[in-house]
Amino acid sequence: MPSPDIFQHVRIIMGMVIGLSVTRLLNGLVRIIQHPGQTPLYPVHIGWVLTLLLMLVHFWWWEFWLIALPSWTFQTYLFLIVYTIVLFFLSAFLFPDTISDYAGYEDFFLARRRWFFAFFALTVLFDLVDTLIKGPAHYAMFSAEYWFRVPVYLILCGIAIATPSRRFHIAFVTVGLLYEIIWILRHFETLS
Template structure:
């Protein structure tokens, strides 16, 4: 597919990614504005930092799709829309978009609504696992494959775990992302974490 046609398709990927970033940043602003009403809960902010990196990493990696997919079909396009849709779903759930009302707490809001975003995290990682094997030739039955299965399961484990375990998992995933980005990224290349 010529570059101009890919750019036309990439607009949708960029639009969904941009909406996710906008929604996430709006949630951070609402959280900071609500600090007089309720003590800030760091757990959803840690997950939000991870999600922000996931959104940027996804956007960065879409550049390589231009050279990886020779023939674009509608089915291929729809299949690749799953990732930004899952990221947007997670961004829409992780933090409240409005300032908290009197009597609401960040922890309660996260536990009743925000933690559902973790299922979107796991679904995104599972979709990425499949995409990386299909487009980037990563091997499922390798050290990378085992690592990805762990990464897919961690948000699900956090979803059902105590707050302390949840905090450890959220922090571990953020650290892994930062380390992965510092090792794998530099120039626009065919690498995704």
């Protein structure tokens, strides 16, 4: 079977899981808008929701490069499905079914930050493997910045797991979101 046909099959399954992730985040945001006084908001939480929405949209865009894979294996397919599942878990960590055990999103986020940032670190590692799967021509377009970016994100996730410092979390999500926007605009504006 030609690689593009396999890619279309894999893309449909990945799309279902990514669609569930986006739906979870959008439903959470709509719930906040519909019931603004129900649960106290936390800007860091909202920042990570926006960051993850951007990551999900970006993921869907950059995975188009998989169409150029010369051959597919079950391991590649399984890797991609697990990657999308990790992204779904991040969405679920930001908007669980209920946060009634917590005083608000700040209390919830800080209490559950270890899970969130452990999975966020996993996405960084999955992105690294995903980049390598796409081949030398793909990862060569990122220069040394990519190889600096990966360990920095892993270190920041480790700090985020360890510290409940509100200043650190505000700085991390602010710089992280701005950097992601700039990274996408510099590297992924077009697929060529």
